[in-house]
Amino acid sequence: MPRRTILTERQREKLFDLPTDEPSLLRHYILSDEDLRHIRQRRRARNRLGFALQLCAFRYPGRLLQPGEMIPRSMLAFVGAQIGVAAEELAEYGARSETRYQHSTALQQLYGYRPFEGQVRANMLIWLKEAAEKSKTNELLAAEFLAELRRRHVIVPAASTVERCCADALVAAERTIVARITGRIDPQSRVRLLSLLSETVDGRITRFVWLRQFEVGSNSNDMNSLLDRLDFLRKLAINIGTLDDIPPFRVTGLRRQGERYSADGMRDLPENRRLAILAACVVEWSAMLADVAVETHDRIVGKLYRACERKRDELLQAERASISDTLKMLSRFGDALITAHEEQDDLGLAITEGGGWELLRQTVAQAAALTGKVSADPLEFVTDGYARFRRYAPRFLEILTFRGGRGADSLLEALEMLRRLNRRGHRTLPVNAPLDFARAKWRKRILKDGKPDRQVWEIGILFELRNALRSGDIWLADSRRYREISTALVPIETVSETARLAVPLEADDWLRQRSQILKRGMTQIECATRAGILAGGAIIDGKLQIDRLEKATPEEAAALVLKLYESMPLVRITDILIEVDEKLHFTDAFTDLRTGIACGDRIGIMTVLLADGVNLGLRKMADASDTHTFWELLRIGKWHVREETTARALAMIVEAQSKLPMARFWGDGTTSSSDGQHFPAGSTGEALNVVNARYGNEPGLSAYSHVSDQYAPYSTQVIPATAHEAPYILDGLLQNDTGRQIREHYADTGGFTDHVFAICSVLGFRFAPRIRDLPDKRIYVPAINEVPPVLQPMIGGRINIRLIRENWPDILRLAASMAAGTVVPSQILRKLAAYPRQNSLAVALSARFAKAGQLFRQFPDNSVRRLPETLSGLCRNPQRSERSGVSSARSSCSTG
Structure with a gap:
C-alpha cells in the first residue's frame, strides 16, 4: 500500500x-x-x-x-x-x-x-x-x-x-x-548485476559488499585493492548513460540505499528496484573509486616526498660534526689572512702558519662537498620510492583515462609513452622521450650524462600528474572531484539569473567603477597622511605603521562570566534535548533515506545524536539506555541520521536561536567568523598523510566552524589537518541559508588568499581576514602614474586588466556555480590554487604580473582594492572585529 x-x-x-x-x-x-x-x-x-x-x-x-x-x-x-x-x-x-x-x-x-x-x-x-x-x-x-x-x-x-x-x-x-533505469539495462547486464548478490569473495562476503568497502589509502597495497574493485566495476560494462536524466539526488539516494542494505536485504527487494539500486551503485562507485584512487596516489607521492625530506635532514644531521670542524678551520684560515692583509705581511706565510696549503686544499674540498649536501634537494632521493610506484603505477595508468587541455599535451604524451613501455615490458627509455612536462629541477635529474634516466623520468611523470590533477590541468572523464572544471560551471547564459552576483555583467563597467573608487580612496589616504590624521596608523617613509589594538575586554568580565555560570542551574543534557525538540521539532529533519518520512522515534533519534556527540558509540549507549537496543539505534542511525538531515536540524535550531530576544543583543546575524580546531587522531596519521607540522607530529583532523555574531555555529566541516583553511570559508557561507544571509565575514590568517577575496567580492560578501605582516604587503593598481607620491613605495605593480577582461565570463560562471550549488567551493578553489601556472582563470582571479625582484602580493577586491579599507578602514571602528570573535581589526582588510 x-x-x-x-x-x-x-x-x-x-x-x-x-x-x-x-x-x-x-x-x-x-x-x-x-x-x-x-x-x-x-x-x-x-x-x-x-x-x-x-x-x-x-x-x-x-x-x-x-x-x-x-x-x-x-x-x-x-x-x-x-x-x-x-x-x-x-x-x-x-x-x-x-x-x-x-x-x-x-x-x-x-x-x-x-x-x-x-x-x-x-x-x-x-x-x-x-x-x-x-x-x-x-x-x-x-x-x-x-x-x-x-x-x-x-x-x-x-x-x-x-x-x-x-x-x-x-x-x-x-x-x-x-x-x-531498469529499462536501459540489457539482459546480459542484468545477469551480471544480480550476480553481485550471490558471488562471494574468498568465500566470506558477497561481491556487492566487497565492492562498497573502500576508502582513501596510503600505500601500494591500498591502491591495488582500490584498482581491483575499479577494474571489476569497469568489466561489468554498465553504461553510464543508464542514469541519464535521473536527478542527481535520486541517484545519490539509490546509491546510499545500496550502501545500507545487506546482501540479504537487497535480495528481498523487488527485482526492478534491486536492479536500479545496483546500477546506481556501480556507476557511482566507479566514479568514487576513481577519485579515491587519485587521492591515494596523491598521498603516496606526498609520503615519499616527506620521506625524502627526512633522509636529507638525517644526512645533514650525520654531517653536523664535519660541518662544524670545516667552518672552524675556514674561520682560522680567514682570520690569518685578514690579519696578514691588515699588517701587510706575506699572505703565503700566513697560510703556512695557519696549517699549510695542503690543509687549506682539504678544507676547501670538504666545504665544497658539504655545500652540496647542505643544499641537497629532497628530489635527490626520490628513486628510493621507485619500487613502491612500480607496484601499482602500471595498473593505475591503464585503468584510469586521463584528459587534459593544451597546456598538458606534453604530460599526456609522456603518460602515453609510459603506458606503451609498461605494456611491452621495456626498461630502457627512448632518446626521444618527452621532457617538456618536467620543470627545471626535474629535467636536470632526468638527464644524466645526456641520456634520460628511466626511473627519474617515470617518477617525475607521477609527481607532475599529481600536481596537474590537483589544479585541473588534467582531469578524469568519469569522476566527480577530478572532472573538467568547465563542465562543472553553469552556462554563461544563466549567469544573469543568479541574484547573488554583486558585480556588473560587463567587465569594463566593473573595472571603471573599481578604478574610480580606488583613485578616490588614494586621494583620501594622501590627504589624511599629509594632515597627520590617518586613523589607527601612519605612513612613514613609505612604510605603513599600524597602532597596536588595545584590549577591549575589561578584567572584570572573566569574573562576571564565572558568576553567571555559577548561577545557572544544573540540567541534564537529555532534558535539554527533549525540551528544545518539543518547541522546535528538530527531530522532524531526520527523515527516512527512502521514503523521506520523519522518524517517529524521537527518543531514539536523540539517543543516536547524543551517542555521536559525546563520542560514546551506539553499543555503549545502548548498554547505558533502558529504552533502545543496539540494533534499534543502529537502524535509526543507518536510515535517518545523515549529513544532510543533521544539517537541516542544525539550520532549524540556528533559525530559532536567531529569533530569541537575547540573540539580538549580540548581533543582527549578518556578520560571522570562521576558524579551525585541531583534534588528535590515531597513530596512523603519518602513514595517511594527515600530519600538520603546526600541531607537531601527532596525526589528527580539523573541524572548521562558522559562527555568526549571534554565537550560532551554523556550519562545521571536518577537513584534513594538512588542508589549507581558506577554501572552506565559502562552503560555510554558500551551502546553508544562514550563511547566505551573512554580509561580512571574518577569518584568521589561514583564511587569507587572493581567490577567496575575489569570489567574496563577486558574491557580495565583505571579507575581513587578519593579514600577517600587513605592512610588508604591496598593492597593485590599474595605473601607477595615478598613485600619489606618498603611496608610491607601497605599490607592487600594475594590475593585468587584459587578463581580467578576457576571463570575466569564466569568473562570473565560477561565482554563479558556487552560488547555485553546482560545484563545491572548496573543491574548485583548491584546484585553482593548487598549480596555477597554466590556469588563466586562477591567475585572473589574482590579476597579477609576475615581476622579478618585487614582492608579488595584491589586495584583490577581484583585483582592485579600496585603499582606505586596505590601510585603515577598520581602524575607525577598533571594536568591529572583536564582536565577531576575530581580534586585531587593525591588521585586517575587508572587501567592499
Missing part, C-alpha cells in the same frame, strides 16, 4: 495554518481597492468581516475556512482594521450556514477560484507527478504543490487529501525512475 502520511504535525501546521506574523500578513493580506469594493457590498459588519477573511484564506494558504475554526487574533485585527470592522463582529458570522456557503461561491465567481475536482484535479495530479521526481523532500513537494494550486487559483483541499496526493505521486515517481 502506498504511504499516506508523509508530513509531521509541525509541517502540516506550517503549510495549512493561517499566518500570524507581521511579514506574512503584510505579504498576503493587503486588500486592494477592488477587494474593498466587493467587501463593502455585504450589508452587515459581521458579513463584511467574514467575507474578507474567506478571501484572505483563499489567497493564503489557499484553502476554505472551516466551520468553527479559530481565526488568529493578529489576522483578525489586521483584516478588520482595513475594512473598519471590530474583531468581535466575527462571533455572529455564519449563524446561517448558507451565508458562509454563499460567500464562498461568490468569491469563486468573482476571483476565478476553482475547487480541486474533475479536470482541475486531473491536471494538478499530472503536474504533481512530474514535480515529485525533482523534489528533494516530502515537505518541499507539499509546499510546491500548494504554491502551484494558489498560482492556478485552485482551492487547496484538506490536508489529508494533499498528503495522499503527494504520497501517491512520490510512490509513482520512485517507480517511474526505477522503471526508467
Whole structure:
C-alpha cells in the first residue's frame, strides 16, 4: 500500500495554518481597492468581516475556512482594521450556514477560484507527478504543490487529501525512475548485476559488499585493492548513460540505499528496484573509486616526498660534526689572512702558519662537498620510492583515462609513452622521450650524462600528474572531484539569473567603477597622511605603521562570566534535548533515506545524536539506555541520521536561536567568523598523510566552524589537518541559508588568499581576514602614474586588466556555480590554487604580473582594492572585529 502520511504535525501546521506574523500578513493580506469594493457590498459588519477573511484564506494558504475554526487574533485585527470592522463582529458570522456557503461561491465567481475536482484535479495530479521526481523532500513537494494550486487559483483541499496526493505521486515517481533505469539495462547486464548478490569473495562476503568497502589509502597495497574493485566495476560494462536524466539526488539516494542494505536485504527487494539500486551503485562507485584512487596516489607521492625530506635532514644531521670542524678551520684560515692583509705581511706565510696549503686544499674540498649536501634537494632521493610506484603505477595508468587541455599535451604524451613501455615490458627509455612536462629541477635529474634516466623520468611523470590533477590541468572523464572544471560551471547564459552576483555583467563597467573608487580612496589616504590624521596608523617613509589594538575586554568580565555560570542551574543534557525538540521539532529533519518520512522515534533519534556527540558509540549507549537496543539505534542511525538531515536540524535550531530576544543583543546575524580546531587522531596519521607540522607530529583532523555574531555555529566541516583553511570559508557561507544571509565575514590568517577575496567580492560578501605582516604587503593598481607620491613605495605593480577582461565570463560562471550549488567551493578553489601556472582563470582571479625582484602580493577586491579599507578602514571602528570573535581589526582588510 502506498504511504499516506508523509508530513509531521509541525509541517502540516506550517503549510495549512493561517499566518500570524507581521511579514506574512503584510505579504498576503493587503486588500486592494477592488477587494474593498466587493467587501463593502455585504450589508452587515459581521458579513463584511467574514467575507474578507474567506478571501484572505483563499489567497493564503489557499484553502476554505472551516466551520468553527479559530481565526488568529493578529489576522483578525489586521483584516478588520482595513475594512473598519471590530474583531468581535466575527462571533455572529455564519449563524446561517448558507451565508458562509454563499460567500464562498461568490468569491469563486468573482476571483476565478476553482475547487480541486474533475479536470482541475486531473491536471494538478499530472503536474504533481512530474514535480515529485525533482523534489528533494516530502515537505518541499507539499509546499510546491500548494504554491502551484494558489498560482492556478485552485482551492487547496484538506490536508489529508494533499498528503495522499503527494504520497501517491512520490510512490509513482520512485517507480517511474526505477522503471526508467531498469529499462536501459540489457539482459546480459542484468545477469551480471544480480550476480553481485550471490558471488562471494574468498568465500566470506558477497561481491556487492566487497565492492562498497573502500576508502582513501596510503600505500601500494591500498591502491591495488582500490584498482581491483575499479577494474571489476569497469568489466561489468554498465553504461553510464543508464542514469541519464535521473536527478542527481535520486541517484545519490539509490546509491546510499545500496550502501545500507545487506546482501540479504537487497535480495528481498523487488527485482526492478534491486536492479536500479545496483546500477546506481556501480556507476557511482566507479566514479568514487576513481577519485579515491587519485587521492591515494596523491598521498603516496606526498609520503615519499616527506620521506625524502627526512633522509636529507638525517644526512645533514650525520654531517653536523664535519660541518662544524670545516667552518672552524675556514674561520682560522680567514682570520690569518685578514690579519696578514691588515699588517701587510706575506699572505703565503700566513697560510703556512695557519696549517699549510695542503690543509687549506682539504678544507676547501670538504666545504665544497658539504655545500652540496647542505643544499641537497629532497628530489635527490626520490628513486628510493621507485619500487613502491612500480607496484601499482602500471595498473593505475591503464585503468584510469586521463584528459587534459593544451597546456598538458606534453604530460599526456609522456603518460602515453609510459603506458606503451609498461605494456611491452621495456626498461630502457627512448632518446626521444618527452621532457617538456618536467620543470627545471626535474629535467636536470632526468638527464644524466645526456641520456634520460628511466626511473627519474617515470617518477617525475607521477609527481607532475599529481600536481596537474590537483589544479585541473588534467582531469578524469568519469569522476566527480577530478572532472573538467568547465563542465562543472553553469552556462554563461544563466549567469544573469543568479541574484547573488554583486558585480556588473560587463567587465569594463566593473573595472571603471573599481578604478574610480580606488583613485578616490588614494586621494583620501594622501590627504589624511599629509594632515597627520590617518586613523589607527601612519605612513612613514613609505612604510605603513599600524597602532597596536588595545584590549577591549575589561578584567572584570572573566569574573562576571564565572558568576553567571555559577548561577545557572544544573540540567541534564537529555532534558535539554527533549525540551528544545518539543518547541522546535528538530527531530522532524531526520527523515527516512527512502521514503523521506520523519522518524517517529524521537527518543531514539536523540539517543543516536547524543551517542555521536559525546563520542560514546551506539553499543555503549545502548548498554547505558533502558529504552533502545543496539540494533534499534543502529537502524535509526543507518536510515535517518545523515549529513544532510543533521544539517537541516542544525539550520532549524540556528533559525530559532536567531529569533530569541537575547540573540539580538549580540548581533543582527549578518556578520560571522570562521576558524579551525585541531583534534588528535590515531597513530596512523603519518602513514595517511594527515600530519600538520603546526600541531607537531601527532596525526589528527580539523573541524572548521562558522559562527555568526549571534554565537550560532551554523556550519562545521571536518577537513584534513594538512588542508589549507581558506577554501572552506565559502562552503560555510554558500551551502546553508544562514550563511547566505551573512554580509561580512571574518577569518584568521589561514583564511587569507587572493581567490577567496575575489569570489567574496563577486558574491557580495565583505571579507575581513587578519593579514600577517600587513605592512610588508604591496598593492597593485590599474595605473601607477595615478598613485600619489606618498603611496608610491607601497605599490607592487600594475594590475593585468587584459587578463581580467578576457576571463570575466569564466569568473562570473565560477561565482554563479558556487552560488547555485553546482560545484563545491572548496573543491574548485583548491584546484585553482593548487598549480596555477597554466590556469588563466586562477591567475585572473589574482590579476597579477609576475615581476622579478618585487614582492608579488595584491589586495584583490577581484583585483582592485579600496585603499582606505586596505590601510585603515577598520581602524575607525577598533571594536568591529572583536564582536565577531576575530581580534586585531587593525591588521585586517575587508572587501567592499
